Amino acid sequence: DIQMTQSPASLSASLEEVVTITCKASQGIDDYLSWYQQKPGKSPQLLIYDATNLADGVPSRFSGSRSGTQFSLKIRRPQVDDSGIYYCLQSFSTPWTFGGGTKLEL
Amino acid sequence: QVQMKETGPGLVQTTQTLSVACTVSRFSLSSYGVHWIRQAPGKGLDWLGVIWGDGNTNYNSALISRLTISWDPSKSQVFLTMNSLHTDDTAVYYCAGNNSPRIWYVLDAWGQGASVTVSS
Numbered sequence: 001d002i003q004m005t006q007s008p009a010s011l012s013a014s015l016e017e018v019v020t021i022t023c024k025a026s027q028g029i030d031d032y033l034s035w036y037q038q039k040p041g042k043s044p045q046l047l048i049y050d051a052t053n054l055a056d057g058v059p060s061r062f063s064g065s066r067s068g069t070q071f072s073l074k075i076r077r078p079q080v081d082d083s084g085i086y087y088c089l090q091s092f093s094t095p096w097t098f099g100g101g102t103k104l105e106l
Numbered sequence: 107q108v109q110m111k112e113t114g115p116g117l118v119q120t121t122q123t124l125s126v127a128c129t130v131s132r133f134s135l136s137s138y139g140v141h142w143i144r145q146a147p148g149k150g151l152d153w154l155g156v157i158w159g160d161g162n163t164n165y166n167s168a169l170i171s172r173l174t175i176s177w178d179p180s181k182s183q184v185f186l187t188m189n190s191l192h193t194d195d196t197a198v199y200y201c202a203g204n205n206s207p208r209i210w211y212v213l214d215a216w217g218q219g220a221s222v223t224v225s226s
Contacts, residue, residue, distance in 0.1 A: 001167050034212045036151075043200060043216035044151065049209055087151050091211040094156070094164035096141070101150040 002026050002090050006099030013106055019075040023088035023099045026069075032092035033071045035064060039084040048073065080106050107215070108133040108205050114220030124188040126220050128201030133215075135159065135177055137207060140184040142175060144197040145219075152197075157184055191224045198222070
């Protein structure tokens, strides 16, 4: 199975920062990496797919990048509404696997 | 937009079998995959498995002996069955899929989740 190591587990950020969350895959997954945001009591929502493509309706302050098997989610000038838990998901091969999640507080 | 809704028993006993149904709308089961994901209280997301549009299935390696995903396309329903329940199977169980066949490998449609408590 492909392991997804996500870091940090939690972070507190200010509204002026650039927040960076990373996921490292245990083997190559091409660009089959997506990012999700989950707010308390709610279902996860897709933010980014194909490592770098913004999902419909997602603000442009969110972006994704890839370097080899390491993937990053960046939030530029985060808003209070961006608080929540963020997960990466690899869908290169089954079983699909999620990262452990990053709790973001603003 | 695709809609998905889970229906579960709420409370089940240890050693029993769990069955959760996912009813989908605006979505052809023969065209897309339907995935099951669970989330234990205060924990992360755990991918359980998928039934693809051709009826083939794939499962979480650690749970494969306990899981079965099946479907009834005539009723637009997909079913998750998990046997030999433990208390640590207590979780919210989600079904998920996607709105576009072009990006079949992402999950952009989620149900609201079915909360399941396993109690002895």
